Structures are given as C-alpha cells and as structure tokens.
Amino acid sequence: MTVRVLLFARYREAAGKAAVEVEIGEDATLADVWESVRARVPALREERRPLFSCDRVYARPDHPVTGREEIAVFPPVSGG
C-alpha cells in the first residue's frame, strides 16, 4: 500500500518537500515506513533520532500502520 508521510523542520528541508509517498507491505510498522522514506530521500539516511506520530499522537517505531492514519516523522523538538 502507499502511505503519505509528513516531514517537519530539518527533515522537510532535507527532502525539499512537506511530504513523501512510499510503498510499504501489509504488516508494516512505522520503522518500516521510515526505512522506505530514507530509501527515497538520501539526505535523511544519516538521521538517527526520528520521532513518529500517528494521527497527531506520538507513536513508537513498532506501531503497526494500516494506511489510513496521518503519519509524520520529525527530529527531536526544540520549541520554547
């Protein structure tokens, strides 16, 4: 299935776009999604500390993906 992944901050700048679409298998997790994103976007291959969210709630890398969620990946936050 195809999922759209939102990118923020440095990841967005590195990719040159706000979202990427990747192809993943039926039993994929967020970790699998991230691997596909990094395969598509070479500038992200060195990133080691991604955070994930599903439907605007933090989620762990082993969180399963159904394809219907709003998925985002971003670096550790630095607001304030």
Added chain:
Amino acid sequence: MPGLYRIVEGPLDLESAIQAVSGPDRGAIATFIGTARDHHDGRPVQSLEYHAYVPMAEAVMRQIGGEIASRFGTPHVAILHRIGRVAVGDPSVIIAVAAAHRREALAACSHAIERLKGIVPIWKKEHYAGSARWIEGPDPPALTS
C-alpha cells in the same frame, strides 16, 4: 472547556493569555514569556525561526493543560507559541496559568514550559550572519507507553 492553546503566526498577545485564564475564584495568575535571545553558546544570533506541526502541537499543548489540571488542580491554562521569524527580544512563547493560590499557579506555569520544550512538536532555527542552523532537542522523555 477552559484553556487556550494556539500556534500563532505573528506577534503574541500577553493580554489575551491573561484574559483566557482569569476569573473571580482565582487569587493568582502566573505568566512566563520566552523571548528570542541574541546569542547561543557564545555565537551571535540575528533572529530565530520557528516551525510547527500545527494541529499536533496544539493537541499536545492541550494535553499539557490536562496534566496541569490533574497535578495542580486548575484547568485555567493558556499556552501560545509563535511560528515564523521572531526578532531578537520578541516573545516566542507565552504561558499563563491561573489558580486559587500562588504556589499552584507558579508550579503549574513552570511545568507547562518544561513540558512544552520536551514534547510539543515545534522546532527552532537560529539565523546567524550568513548562515542558519536547526536546533535539535535532547531525546525526549517517554512519549508513548
């Protein structure tokens, strides 16, 4: 539902935060204003730029308001964070918490800014003379259970 949680493009208004939390049964309003500093690790900073995952940032700020309600006993919380360019000296974040008594108000205000810095999906970019750099926070506390 009480509380004000907003990502804002443009200048922040302290008065609106105070208005959102004030009321006759509250004896204290604690406020925090975070402002853009002109240096970082000895390096001159010309301006800051903030980027946010807006709907999630507002949801997580509301979650922090819920933490404050259960830990400090007051639902009267306002958290405003600016995005885009922020000039040195200007506010990037404003927090106001009202409570019956000063101790809860002050403790809750401190909790709000610490949690905001730890978990709200907002990122800061520092602009220097001729260059810029995204600031990346420390590994966050356990975000999911």
